[in-house]
Amino acid sequence: MTVPILEAKAITKRFGGVTAVNAASLTVGKGQIVGLIGPNGSGKSTMVNLVTGEMTPDEGQFLFNGHDITAQPSYRRARLGMARSFQLLRLFSSLSVEDNLVLANHMRMQSSLTASILDRAAAREEEAAARKRARELLAWFDLQEFASRPVTALSIGQQRMVELARGMMSEPTLFVLDEPAAGLSPPNVDRLIQLIRRMRDEFGMSILLVEHVMRVVRDLCDHVVVLDSGEKIAEGEPEAVVKDPVVVEAYIGTGWKRRAQG
Ligand SMILES: Nc1ncnc2c1ncn2[C@@H]1O[C@H](COP(=O)(O)OP(=O)(O)O)[C@@H](O)[C@H]1O
Ligand SMILES: [Mg+2]
Structure with a gap:
């Protein structure tokens, strides 16, 4: 494990009666590309909003380069070196x-x-x-x-x-990408994969990548964290994680297994 740039420690976020993220932890090492996957509604976008400071967790702690940033608003986190992209473009x-x-x-x-x-x-x-x-x-x-x-x-x-x-x-030193491949044609997905890899290699950037397109996750990620109903159910190398029976079970009926293998 490299030196961590981002540590999310036992993060919980509730919306009324819904626990969108439930005591979930993840670490992004310096220069790593870490994938965050899970079925629809599993808490991925909420976790992104918590990481970048658009939302505040009910419980848990965020460390950025070892410093507690849990109470820092998003503009401060941006100044410390975080950037994000949005699933729906905001240009x-x-x-x-x-x-x-x-x-x-x-x-x-x-x-x-x-x-x-x-x-x-x-x-x-x-x-x-x-x-x-x-x-x-x-x-x-x-x-x-x-x-x-x-x-x-x-x-x-x-x-x-x-x-x-x-x-x-x-x-930025940490770029949080929320579904960058959404709506892209296969050749554009290939270009995107190359570009994200070069962003890491040439700028030394660390990346937290939420993605549904499994090819992107498998090609790029050093490490993958899987959420289901807000809880972390698995993590590890992409190839092992997508075959993990617990992960496959979580996705049954969502069509993900077919996509993961295709
Ligand atoms: N602003 C919000 N207010 C109320 N419920 C929310 C809000 N954002 C997300 N949720 C709920 O939290 C859960 C996780 O949602 P989300 O983080 O968007 O999942 P994902 O990005 O994995 O599809 C869902 O049940 C969703 O309905
Ligand atoms: Mg989402």
Whole structure:
């Protein structure tokens, strides 16, 4: 096991009578890609929201680089090095691809932006740096030709890449991806797998990956955690986990077994 970047310790989250996450623990090591899988309603998105600080757990503790961040709101966690992507894309449809990335930077730098109203030179400098980084990232994702196009002119597959590029504007050390392969065609799934692997290899990023497409999980993940009704029912190497009878049982009737083997 490498040095942990993220530790979720016995996390519980209830919504009224529903225990969405029940004393679940997981660890992401530095430079690791950890998969989080489970049937619909098993608590994956809730766990993502708890990790990134959009929700607060009822019980349990989160450590980031060994520091307790349980009480930190999401913007603080973002500043500490966390980024996330959303299952349903949250891009600004009226803006160009490049402006979506630059705006993400402004939203993250809110406090400095306020300060910079008093200091136009600093504001211009910050914007120039953000534009430079946006262009570099768009080139890295092979999207440079779309930089000035409205984001809606791109295919869903390309928009997903823009979403990843946007997350990387903040130079995160932990990127939490919620179903990045949703709605992608098989060739685009292949591209996505390669890109996520390169994000880890070239930027040394750690990744927590919620994913339904089993090929993505098997190809990318060093370690997989399985939730069922909010509880962790299995974890380990992907090949072993998808064959685990407890895991197969949890998925029976969901069509997952067929997909896992296909
Ligand atoms: N904001 C919420 N309010 C009430 N119940 C919720 C909320 N979010 C999720 N749940 C419930 O918590 C459980 C886990 O949901 P979720 O985390 O979305 O699962 P998954 O992402 O694995 O499909 C489900 O029973 C769901 O209905
Ligand atoms: Mg979900």
